[in-house]
Amino acid sequence: MLLKKIAHYLIMGLFCFTANFSMAQDQRVADSLVHIYQENKLEGIDKLKLLDELSFNELNDQILQIKYADEMIVLAKLNNDSLFLYRGYYSRGVGYQRQGELNKAISDFFRSLKIANNIKNKNSIGWEGTSYMSIGSVYNNMGNHVNSEKYYSIAIEKIRITKDSISLGSVLLNAGDASFNNNQYEKALQYFEEAGIIFENIGFKIGTAYNLGNIGMVYAEQGKDVIAEKNINEAILILEEIKDYYPISVYLTYMSEIYLRKKDYITAFNYAERSLELAQKYNLIEQIRDANHNLFELHELTGNYKDSNIFLKNYYIYRDSIVDIKTVEELADLRTKYEIEQNQKEANLKIAQKQIEVDLLDQQKKNQQLISLAIGIGLLLIIIVAIGLYRRNNFVNKAKLLVEKEKEKSDSLLLNILPEQTAEELKYKGKVQAKRFESVSVMFTDFKGFTQNSANLSPEKLVESVNYYYSKFDDIIDKYGLEKIKTMGDAYMCAGGLPFPTKDHPIQMVEAALEIAAFVNESKKTDPDAMSRFDIRIGINTGPVVAGVVGKKKFAYDIWGDTVNIASRMESNSEPGKVNISDNTYQLIKDQYQCSYRGEIDAKNKGMMKMYFVEGILQNQTSNAGV
Incomplete structure (x- = not known):
């Protein structure tokens, strides 16, 4: 469950970047930098660093996080900066996933992976691992456990090479969450145990909080409510300190379910209402959906059918507003098909170029034979051929002038209705790529x-x-x-x-x-x-x-x-x-x-x-x- 966003809270900015990036997300950092952004005095690399810090640490406003990432992408392209272009696409993907727009999220994660593959420096393997982990997290959201485990395994393999403790702990935490969502509780606890040791050794608070919360959720699913409640409460205390409210909303839902099993309806209602309040305040679409469903069940169990119908209606509204997971799978299929088609086009182009070279060589041989034959026939035939060539040349020149005039007319007409670049693409390809x-x-x-x-x-x-x-x-x-x-x-x-x-x-x-x-x-x-x-x-x-x-x-x-x-x-x-x-x-x-x-x-x-x-x-x- 908590994998919905954990990868993105822990991984951004952790792979040996030379700039002074944050080593852990903290909403307080974003809040402290807003006034610098509003002054709008920074330019170039300094502006890119500021946008990166803002998009990385903005935990509670996905629209604002995406806005910062959009600006970082535009500025990185203008400055031809691959590092910040990678981080811009990745951060925007994080924002989209937090909003539940999975098709946009996976598209940006694939873009970040492509950039990391092209950079090929000492840090790029860590960036690749981050992107692979994020793609795995989207598949985990989709319930596609086969693909989720596949991408998490690749991510763990690459991140272990980097010797980056925070990143390794984060991907292990997410792999454990994927196992948890697949009801593999013992396997999930093994992942969490290794991640917990890493976070404790380096004093990484946010990682420790998520690990405690995830372990608590596993125990809650196993009916071990006392130890589950202890772990979740410890996680909430840490998360409240750093103002990270999304996972708190998730954990509150689990606390509500624990007290529901105890038939302590008053406490269960209290946790469910707090979860909904947080989710609505920070526009957490998926958690608004889950909190409404939880309150629907509570009201129905307590016989309050009027209010239960209201929350059920809200649950359906938010459930239907989340992007269909099939869209994400179709997008991945389209990307694969596109890459195959591009490779095929390049292969066809090389074949065509080779054929042209062969034809040119054949034509040169034929021309040489004709010249030798013309010389042998004699002066008379040369004169006849010369006269014929002269007339043909006049005809070709006249035809060429006529064709050029018509071409100029058609080009002028096309440029009057299409941009020049688009018109050129249409003339040479017969179609225009959107x-x-x-x-x-x-x-x-x-x-x-x-x-x-x-x-x-x-x-x-x-x-x-x-x-x-x-x-x-x-x-x-x-x-x-x-x-x-x-x-x-x-x-x-x-x-x-x-x-x-x-x-x-x-x-x-x-x-x-x-x-x-x-x-x-x-x-x-x-x-x-x-x-x-x-x-x-x-x-x-x-x-x-x-x-x-x-x-x-x-x-x-x-x-x-x-x-x-x-x-x-x-x-x-x-x-x-x-x-x-x-x-x-x-x-x-x-x-x-x-x-x-x-x-x-x-x-x-x-x-x-x-x-x-x-x-x-x-x-x-x-x-x-x-x-």
């Missing part, structure tokens, strides 16, 4: 009252009016190096940070949005009586997206993801003439722009979200116009 971009700014615009006002315009006048605005919008986004995605009636959509990742896309997007708003406002003043002038709403959000080309005809380059949906909600909740941005975008531009906080606003299908109006550039900043 790509994920970790940081993209997305903008939506929409004309207020367009449907009502357009009813009073002729179709010709309506098209003229929309073209008037969109032509200027196109010029503005080109000016700031942004990418137009599409138009949908009176809605205009563009993005920054793709197809080539950039650092300043949030700034450029806000600059473009302010210029569009100013242009629309000025248009009303210069032509106040025209029926073709409108007010505009603008919304911006920043985050990860997937981009690609859809369809076989009339290709369309598009982007997908929650980032796009939130950007649309920013626009629909904006006001005429205003640029409304999400909290994600605000955190990236707040040092250069004056923004007014609107509070948390209910966004359709998204719940309450923080929103800000961009009022203008700060007085001590200069505009990026013309960049």
Whole structure:
């Protein structure tokens, strides 16, 4: 049970890294570093170290942990730093697993494993062991005990080589938890006994706490309630000291079950309610589910059927919200299939290259034979051949010019609807591989009252009016190096940070949005009586997206993801003439722009979200116009 997160609390940062990383997780460390992060004064390697410490020690807020890891991944890529890229993917995988998003977690763990395999230095074997252990932990969550034991065995083998006591104790602890989940209690206790000796010898508090709690759970399952309660209470005291609340929530559930077996319902209720309270406070989805189920059983046993139905309903809600484990297995299968296909493509390419070389050699031999034959035939035949070649050369040149003109036309048309990089991929491969971009700014615009006002315009006048605005919008986004995605009636959509990742896309997007708003406002003043002038709403959000080309005809380059949906909600909740941005975008531009906080606003299908109006550039900043 406790394997749900133990690997990730103990392993991050333990394999002989040269920087001053923490040797054990501690929420108090993350809390103490927040003000440094908020000052936003660090850069380069110092910023990477800070983000690593924050993501490593953030135990209670998975969303915040993932945010720190996302920033670390982006910055590590910009600095070409493999170590922090490995740690960024690994830490983000930890956050996703704690949220119950197993498909995202295993994807990031595989990425970290690939990086470790490619680094090949004295520390990489330990990093590989960490990744193998995490993959094993996901399979343990899934109930796939065969694969879980397989990956744990590889992890133990590699980590023993590193002589790293904390890491070895951690993987033994998790392997024991996997055996516990498979009802192999004696085997689990053997693992825990070895892990406990290691942790006690080095004075590793958090490892000792988890080991005590796990042993307590084994004894609880065996009905040895007194010794189980003693071990679990000792574990809770240590975990409360370091503010690590997830395992406390798990242990409280077990304490509730112990007292339920004793028919001490009051104490059982007390432990179950404390477990639910902690799980809800820190958004621990799986434990919210388990605590609701525990309270359902308690109320049903005590005859309180009204409340038992409420907790049963909540249990089903949270059970169904956790990602289907089959998704994770299918993802692993897809990764294996993809690697096989890539290897096959490389093999096919080598075969094709060899065939081309053979054909060229054959062609050269044939040409030499033709030349010898032509010389032997005599001057007359040479003249005839020369005349024929001259005419053929003229024909080929004319045909080549015609082909080049048509190619230029088709290239120009393709570049008008697709980014250059995407167009090149489509021409040479015949298809476009969808790509994920970790940081993209997305903008939506929409004309207020367009449907009502357009009813009073002729179709010709309506098209003229929309073209008037969109032509200027196109010029503005080109000016700031942004990418137009599409138009949908009176809605205009563009993005920054793709197809080539950039650092300043949030700034450029806000600059473009302010210029569009100013242009629309000025248009009303210069032509106040025209029926073709409108007010505009603008919304911006920043985050990860997937981009690609859809369809076989009339290709369309598009982007997908929650980032796009939130950007649309920013626009629909904006006001005429205003640029409304999400909290994600605000955190990236707040040092250069004056923004007014609107509070948390209910966004359709998204719940309450923080929103800000961009009022203008700060007085001590200069505009990026013309960049």
